Amino acid sequence: MGTLSEEILSRKVGRRVQAGEIIVVDLDLVMSHDTTTPLAMEAFYGLTRQESIQTTQTPAGSAARPTGIFDRSRVVIAFDHIVPAATIQAAALQRSIRSFAREQGLGQVYQEGVGHQIILEKGFVVPGDVVVGADSHTCTYGALGAFATGMGSTDIGVAYATGQTWFRVPETIAVRLIGQFAPGVFAKDAILHIVGILGADGASNFAVEFLGETVERMTQSERFTLSNMAIEMGAEVGLIAPDAVTVEYLRARTTRSFELLQPRAPQYAREIVVDVSRLEPQIACPPDVDHVVPLHEVEGLPIDQLFLGTCSNGRIDDLAIAADILRGQQIHPNTRMVVVPASREVYLEALRRGYIEIFTEAGALVEAASCGPCIGRHQGVLSAGERALTTMNRNFTGRMGDPTAEIYLGSPATIAASAITGVITDPRQHFVG
Amino acid sequence: MARVWRLGDNVNTDQIIPGRYNVTTDRAELAKRCLCEHRPDFAGGVAAGDVLVAGRNFGCGSSREHAAVALKASGLAAVVAISFARIFYRNAINIGLPVLIAPEAAALEDGDEIKIDAAAGVIRDLTHARVFQAEPLPEFVQRIVEAGGIIPLVRQQGRLTAPAMAD
Numbered sequence A: 001m002g003t004l005s006e007e008i009l010s011r012k013v014g015r016r017v018q019a020g021e022i023i024v025v026d027l028d029l030v031m032s033h034d035t036t037t038p039l040a041m042e043a044f045y046g047l048t049r050q051e052s053i054q055t056t057q058t059p060a061g062s063a064a065r066p067t068g069i070f071d072r073s074r075v076v077i078a079f080d081h082i083v084p085a086a087t088i089q090a091a092a093l094q095r096s097i098r099s100f101a102r103e104q105g106l107g108q109v110y111q112e113g114v115g116h117q118i119i120l121e122k123g124f125v126v127p128g129d130v131v132v133g134a135d136s137h138t139c140t141y142g143a144l145g146a147f148a149t150g151m152g153s154t155d156i157g158v159a160y161a162t163g164q165t166w167f168r169v170p171e172t173i174a175v176r177l178i179g180q181f182a183p184g185v186f187a188k189d190a191i192l193h194i195v196g197i198l199g200a201d202g203a204s205n206f207a208v209e210f211l212g213e214t215v216e217r218m219t220q221s222e223r224f225t226l227s228n229m230a231i232e233m234g235a236e237v238g239l240i241a242p243d244a245v246t247v248e249y250l251r252a253r254t255t256r257s258f259e260l261l262q263p264r265a266p267q268y269a270r271e272i273v274v275d276v277s278r279l280e281p282q283i284a285c286p287p288d289v290d291h292v293v294p295l296h297e298v299e300g301l302p303i304d305q306l307f308l309g310t311c312s313n314g315r316i317d318d319l320a321i322a323a324d325i326l327r328g329q330q331i332h333p334n335t336r337m338v339v340v341p342a343s344r345e346v347y348l349e350a351l352r353r354g355y356i357e358i359f360t361e362a363g364a365l366v367e368a369a370s371c372g373p374c375i376g377r378h379q380g381v382l383s384a385g386e387r388a389l390t391t392m393n394r395n396f397t398g399r400m401g402d403p404t405a406e407i408y409l410g411s412p413a414t415i416a417a418s419a420i421t422g423v424i425t426d427p428r429q430h431f432v433g
Numbered sequence B: 001m002a003r004v005w006r007l008g009d010n011v012n013t014d015q016i017i018p019g020r021y022n023v024t025t026d027r028a029e030l031a032k033r034c035l036c037e038h039r040p041d042f043a044g045g046v047a048a049g050d051v052l053v054a055g056r057n058f059g060c061g062s063s064r065e066h067a068a069v070a071l072k073a074s075g076l077a078a079v080v081a082i083s084f085a086r087i088f089y090r091n092a093i094n095i096g097l098p099v100l101i102a103p104e105a106a107a108l109e110d111g112d113e114i115k116i117d118a119a120a121g122v123i124r125d126l127t128h129a130r131v132f133q134a135e136p137l138p139e140f141v142q143r144i145v146e147a148g149g150i151i152p153l154v155r156q157q158g159r160l161t162a163p164a165m166a167d
Helices: A004-013 A038-046 A088-104 A113-121 A136-143 A155-162 A187-198 A212-216 A221-226 A246-253 A314-325 A344-353 A355-362 A412-421 A427-431 B028-032 B064-074 B086-095 B103-107 B139-147 B148-156
Strands: A022-025 A029-033 A075-078 A130-132 A146-151 A164-168 A172-179 A205-210 A237-239 A269-274 A282-284 A292-294 A305-309 A336-340 A387-390 A407-411 B003-006 B051-054 B078-081 B099-101 B113-117 B120-124 B130-133
Touching: A004 A022, A004 A130, A004 A146, A004 A205, A004 A237, A029 A038, A029 A155, A038 A088, A038 A155, A113 A136, A130 A155, A136 A146, A136 A221, A136 A237, A136 A246, A136 B130, A146 A172, A146 A237, A155 A164, A155 B086, A155 B099, A155 B148, A164 A246, A172 A187, A187 A221, A187 A269, A187 A282, A187 A292, A187 B099, A205 A212, A205 A221, A205 B148, A221 A237, A221 A314, A269 A292, A292 A407, A305 A314, A305 A412, A305 B028, A314 A344, A314 A355, A314 A427, A336 A355, A344 A355, A412 B086, B028 B064, B086 B099, B086 B139, B086 B148, B103 B130, B139 B148
Parallel strands: A029 A075, A029 A130, A130 A146, A172 A205, A172 A269, A205 A237, A305 A336, A305 A387, A387 A407, B003 B051, B051 B078, B078 B099
Antiparallel strands: A022 A164, A282 A292, A282 A407, B003 B113, B113 B120, B120 B130
16 A cells, blocks of 8 residues: 555565655666766765775674765766856866766766656656656656656765665655646646645655546656656655556667556545646746746736747657647747757657758757756856746746846747747637637 | 844755856855855855855755755855755755754844854854754754765765664
């Protein structure tokens, strides 16, 4: 008996565990990226190098201290935050990471899009896995039924060396989605609405399980959008029970076998129910992700820059929705648009389907697969007083550049519809009939 | 005696160290940019031993450990808050930056003079002559704090050990 978190963690530690327990767990995968790896390297060396710290005597009977990477096949490093390097400083850090990877014999080093998207596409994660990443949006993998969470670099450095981490088994908030989306309303609108209901710390230290008929009908990509934003309510993980959709997603991506672990008579700390059939497009307003309003409350607000992409909504179906709206259209002269496919795979598929041509003809700037302007360092930094509307998962002050710039969040459809008008626009007009 | 730097709710790690400035592991450089836009007088005014007091959900958002590193490098004796975001809390504990959960201490105001015993969780408000007691740390977390961080602890033990399996 247990929530999905309890089921996954129980299987992993080989005994029944319950919410509230502190456990040490073997990890299936450890990830970090170009911003967080350098501090993780420091922690790793601090742990593994002989001379770095004077310690008290090793207690009798304990294992020898780790001296290297625990398992090279279970570590992924993604260059995604500032690629290609935009400054000398970033280039120097990336050089130090490449040197570390060579020294440690790490082969799974990628520079072909957002690390999370690459890890999912390459089948690194299967249901039941326990994964930690030095990036808060590691929770995205929860949509495959994996207990995956973000941590800081030191925890990741420990994980590089020991293959383990510790967790307090979380209590769970169930988020049940029922009903059918109206045309022009999407998973992004649902998760923004949920974050608005629960609040920025409404699920702090909890697991969230997304369930219900609406989730069961969602594509794997839509499910990633839900799980991706679990951290925006403070959740440790955002889980979705794996099913036939999960199996189909992984079919050509992995040869690993896995169980479709399900919650069994779970005790949820709380359950909220959201009927998506009554939902209109949602917008998160600055400066917090939980500041969510129905689109009509901010309709008509002029936008200086639109951005379609990120681990939240830079997948092929997101690009498809936007391309369908922008086909044969021009981006309004008062605004500008940046499109960043989440990965090379997404980029190539968008090329094959003609989406890159549609975006480019419409006047958007299409950038190479990466995190893009989501971290405010390059590829679309905002000036003082500017306003952006994006498919990102964060709208924090200064996130995209100047601290007086404003960031609004919405679905890919909302971003595309607003690109044509230059103001926040309800996309449902593009989905009539 | 230490000075209180009072911040509000939901201070995120982008505010503690903006993404433009965490492209380094240089402690002094991170301290220089710490809270540079949210609290522009902090980096220049903070003195060793000062205490940051915040509201709910301190350190939410990005996992960037640079935020905890920057605060520690600023010389803060502790961060006190009504509640902390999980990743930031772990980061601070891991690197030996004292973090105290003390909801009543939210009554402290910017500029108050206090005396803090982070290990005991006692915050003395000298300005208003009152004392706040922080919540005790969970036993497992206490072990990390006593070791001086997660790296020294794992070096001592050779591995991570769960409480039930502890020596």
